[in-house]
Amino acid sequence: MPRYRLLAAVLLILAGCTSQPPAQFAPEAQLAPNALLDGRLFGVGPADAPEDPGLLEVNDDMRAFLAERVPERASDSRKVDLILEGILAGGLELEYDNLLTLPASEAFYRRAGNCMSFTNLFLALAREAGVRASYQEVMVPPTWTEGDNAWFYNLHVNVLVDLPGAEQVVDFNIGEYLRAYPRRLISDEAGESRYHNNLGVHYMTHDDPARAFLHFRQALVLQPGAGHVWTNLGTLYRRQGALAEAETAFRHAIELDREPVAMSNLARLYREQGMPSLAADYARQVERLRSKNPYYQYYRAKQSYDAGAYAAAQRHLERALRKQAKDHRFHHLMAMILTRRHQPELARKFLRQAEALAGDGDKQRYGDKLDLLAGS
Incomplete structure (x- = not known):
């Protein structure tokens, strides 16, 4: 898998729909989405939260690093080149590690990290040097797997630098970046939401549901309308056997923004619970959307x-x-x-x-x- 995909939300979920089914499973299936955020099932309280990562904070060591390598009077374009050289070549020599999703300062000291770590570090240093730069979300095309009617959908984040009269994309694996991919600027809050979502996926796949829940919940505090996070939260509930909660999360993800991955999880859930007509309806809608991609x-x-x-x-x-x-x-x-x-x-x-x-x-x-x- 190319490196740039590893910054994504690592979603294992599918395409959107235009209608909602009637009540499923039992009366308790009619949960309000916010009821999924109380944490009782995971043994955490409503006030519990992950430690503030200080995602883009810059400390004195990082300022000294910049002062040594990036002249204040250099052009913005030159500053970008010098910061990249310092991160990747003769300075930090940052090593790629897809398991490390880190804030800027931790990536600086550990000299390693994945695409999200690199993005946080470069963005923090560039802004400290006076360069205008923002998180950019790139809609990387999904990839398909045979036989299970499923695709892997990726939300990649890199940096867009605003230069005089031009723009420059900064990406840990720029060779895999295509200008044809749809992209948009996102806020720092949305960037931090993606950071917590990535950690939620990490802990979910490493059998630590309580920590996964805390990060998914924090991602939704920062960005309540993030359908992909609701989908991942639904997957977490499904892994715990809480099927009504999982269904509610998947349906809410679709309701929010026709989330392009929640649909197959919902179809699979209905199929496994002996609801073939509902599963088939969602599967048909998945196929229609997929055929248009x-x-x-x-x-x-x-x-x-x-x-x-x-x-x-x-x-x-x-x-x-x-x-x-x-x-x-x-x-x-x-x-x-x-x-x-x-x-x-x-x-x-x-x-x-x-x-x-x-x-x-x-x-x-x-x-x-x-x-x-x-x-x-």
Whole structure:
């Protein structure tokens, strides 16, 4: 899995719906969403909370680090370069560790962390140096698994730097970042909510439900409308066998923002509880939404291409390109398909488009393929 995905919420949940089912399980299924936040099931009180992480706090050691490496009169662009050099090269030499979700100061001292840790550290140092920078959420496309009607959905966060007359994206794994991905600026509170959500997922997958709950609840204190957090909270309740609470959380996630991952969890819950009609209804809605997703069509196109079904691959990819025409990989795969279908002129057209949209490394690769096609 690419590094940049590990900053995401690590959601194991699926697509949205347009309607809500009637009451399920028992009368207690009619819970108010806020009733899920009292913590009694996990043995914690309403006032219990994780320690304040001081997510973007800068201390004297960090200021000394900046003073040694970043001149005050340097341009903002130069400051960004020097901070990155200090973090990744001759200064801290920060090492990637996907298990470490850390505030800025802890990442500074431990010289390690995952994408969230790197983002917090860079953002804190950049602002201390006078550079305008913000959290940026990137909607990384989901990835699919065969046989279980499920996809893995990722909410990636990096940094957007506001430079005079320009913008610069700073990402721990910039080679995997694509400009085609939808993105938006988010507040510091939303960034901290994602930090707590990540920790909640970590503790949930390490069998510490009480700590997981505290972090999910804190994430919702910071961002009550975060549907993906409600979905993860539903997963936590489901793991505890609290099915009515899980159902309420999943339904609330869908109600808030048609959360694109809660649906399959709800369909699975109904299927396992012997409610096949409800499960099938939600599964159909999942399939309809999935079929409209250009990255799912791209995934299907790759499957068909690998199987030698080039006409089917082309049909899937044409659907994908109608929805998303700025991803260089779509154009590259179309060029490959058209080459297999003995249409070299059209293949060259798509490969030139792939080259125009790609980053430096892929540009060279596509240019080499164009040379090969030109000689064919």
